[in-house]
Amino acid sequence: MADRGTDRVKRGMAEMQKGGVIMDVVNAEQAKIAEEAGAVAVMALERVPADIRAAGGVARMADPTIVEEVMSAVSIPVMAKARIGHIAEARVLESLGADYIDESEVLTPADEVYHLDKSEYTVPFVCGARNLGEALRRVGEGASMLRTKGEPGTGNIVEAVRHMRMVQSELNKVAGMSKDELMTEAKNLGAPYELLLGIKETGKLPVVNFAAGGIATPADAALMMQLGADGVFVGSGIFKSEHPDKYAKAVVEATTHYQDYELIARLSRGLGTAMQGLEMSTLDPSERMQDRSW
Amino acid sequence: MLKIGVLALQGAVQEHIKSLQAPDVETVIVKRTDQLEALDGLVFPGGESTTMRRLVNKYGFYEPLRAFAAAGKPIFGTCAGLILMADRIAQEPQGHLQLMDMNVQRNAFGRQRESFETTLVVKDVAEDIEAVFIRAPLISSTGDDVEVLSSFNGEIVAARQNHLLACSFHPELTDDTRFHQYFVQMVRESKETAPEHTAVT
Numbered sequence: 457m458a459d460r461g462t463d464r465v466k467r468g469m470a471e472m473q474k475g476g477v478i479m480d481v482v483n484a485e486q487a488k489i490a491e492e493a494g495a496v497a498v499m500a501l502e503r504v505p506a507d508i509r510a511a512g513g514v515a516r517m518a519d520p521t522i523v524e525e526v527m528s529a530v531s532i533p534v535m536a537k538a539r540i541g542h543i544a545e546a547r548v549l550e551s552l553g554a555d556y557i558d559e560s561e562v563l564t565p566a567d568e569v570y571h572l573d574k575s576e577y578t579v580p581f582v583c584g585a586r587n588l589g590e591a592l593r594r595v596g597e598g599a600s601m602l603r604t605k606g607e608p609g610t611g612n613i614v615e616a617v618r619h620m621r622m623v624q625s626e627l628n629k630v631a632g633m634s635k636d637e638l639m640t641e642a643k644n645l646g647a648p649y650e651l652l653l654g655i656k657e658t659g660k661l662p663v664v665n666f667a668a669g670g671i672a673t674p675a676d677a678a679l680m681m682q683l684g685a686d687g688v689f690v691g692s693g694i695f696k697s698e699h700p701d702k703y704a705k706a707v708v709e710a711t712t713h714y715q716d717y718e719l720i721a722r723l724s725r726g727l728g729t730a731m732q733g734l735e736m737s738t739l740d741p742s743e744r745m746q747d748r749s750w
Numbered sequence: 751m752l753k754i755g756v757l758a759l760q761g762a763v764q765e766h767i768k769s770l771q772a773p774d775v776e777t778v779i780v781k782r783t784d785q786l787e788a789l790d791g792l793v794f795p796g797g798e799s800t801t802m803r804r805l806v807n808k809y810g811f812y813e814p815l816r817a818f819a820a821a822g823k824p825i826f827g828t829c830a831g832l833i834l835m836a837d838r839i840a841q842e843p844q845g846h847l848q849l850m851d852m853n854v855q856r857n858a859f860g861r862q863r864e865s866f867e868t869t870l871v872v873k874d875v876a877e878d879i880e881a882v883f884i885r886a887p888l889i890s891s892t893g894d895d896v897e898v899l900s901s902f903n904g905e906i907v908a909a910r911q912n913h914l915l916a917c918s919f920h921p922e923l924t925d926d927t928r929f930h931q932y933f934v935q936m937v938r939e940s941k942e943t944a945p946e947h948t949a950v951t
Binding site: 460531579 | 856868
């Protein structure tokens with residue numbers, strides 16, 4: 457007897473990624489550079505978020521050819537993105553054998569009211585969140601892993617920091633509450649009561665929480681680990697830099713040894729130009745990807 | 751006190767720390783080679799074996815870990831940890847640390863959607879161990895000195911060679927600590943029969 461797609465199997469997959477770096481790639485060649493550098497997984501995409509931003513228009517699931525090309529190029533797990541609420545895209549990616557699906561605000565949402573019922577799938581899902589309520593709504597829908605939303609494709613860490621700090625401070629607040637305060641807190645956060653009970657007991661989220669959305673340098677990765685991230689996603693940061701292979705290795709090492717500042721200094725030396733980066737105030741509200749889900 | 755380390759280059763470290771708890775056990779999160787000498791036993795956790803191997807090389811763990819095993823100190827590897835320990839890996843030119851006489855096959859049960867959980871009979875441990883398999887490897891064959899502890903559908907998923915213990919699944923992801931406590935007992939016995947280790951701590 458073997459049970460597939462159970463919570464333990466789906467959440468356990470994310471547990472194995474802890475302390476690691478997940479990199480966005482758009483072809484087999486980039487996927488091999490990522491694997492060689494020590495990435496724990498790759499996210500197969502048609503375009504990295506910075507290019508999605510530049511291209512405009514509707515961003516959709518990648519061409520299955522790209523996902524399959526990446527899957528056959530590397531032995532580490534391969535993730536892929538589906539539009540928020542797009543049941544068919546998610547099922548297609550599951551049928552291709554993607555190891556994890558990101559129901560992602562980086563793509564144009566297909567449903568502005570409902571997220572996917574992720575508990576129905578055998579494949580595990582990761583979702584973005586800006587605060588504890590959003591994080592727990594996604595877990596309530598069946599997400600097996602979380603990440604901060606940050607502001608994708610900007611190379612600016614400020615939003616990822618804001619979201620990680622927010623989640624951590626709300627976690628600490630709930631952990632310190634008495635039981636009779638939790639139902640009101642559940643109402644205020646818009647989060648399932650049972651999950652708040654669990655946090656009060658364990659002091660932590662029920663699933664792994666990575667940082668994402670704006671990580672551009674080894675020091676950015678180390679910062680997010682220090683703020684309590686279980687690992688990091690690097691989207692545009694690697695392959696929009698001058699020397700992706702060196703950059704990828706440096707980010708992996710900085711994530712492992714995030715408190716070894718001499719090492720991070722050494723890693724940061726002579727890396728070449730990082731991705732350009734965007735200042736938040738230059739973004740029109742309609743360009744903010746983090747506000748695309750709720 | 752027994753000092754048992756968990757190699758913390760990448761992967762699920764805290765879960766092992768939790769499962770190793772016993773009144774006479776002190777756990778250590780191992781990130782540097784200079785921490786190895788004080789240990790009586792070591793766990794290689796689950797994670798991504800390619801990532802771990804790169805970090806093992808990068809931080810100079812390769813020879814110190816082989817020396818740790820050669821000194822007769824017990825090591826327990828789960829999933830990626832099992833891959834690190836094997837002498838030979840299918841479709842790869844050679845094994846990583848090459849500590850245990852066995853052939854392993856990576857991702858042997860398929861991709862994540864084929865991952866599963868089940869209940870296993872594990873020799874000398876229990877008849878009903880909860881086992882979570884995640885993109886798991888299997889042991890396709892073993893040398894004469896290796897004892898098979900458990901099989902699933904005819905495939906070997908747990909084995910022991912003297913002071914070395916390895917399994918394809920993740921006992922650390924369940925609340926069932928019996929398999930870890932079996933390892934803790936191996937460490938106890940090893941320390942009793944090798945009194946020179948006690949002088950170090």
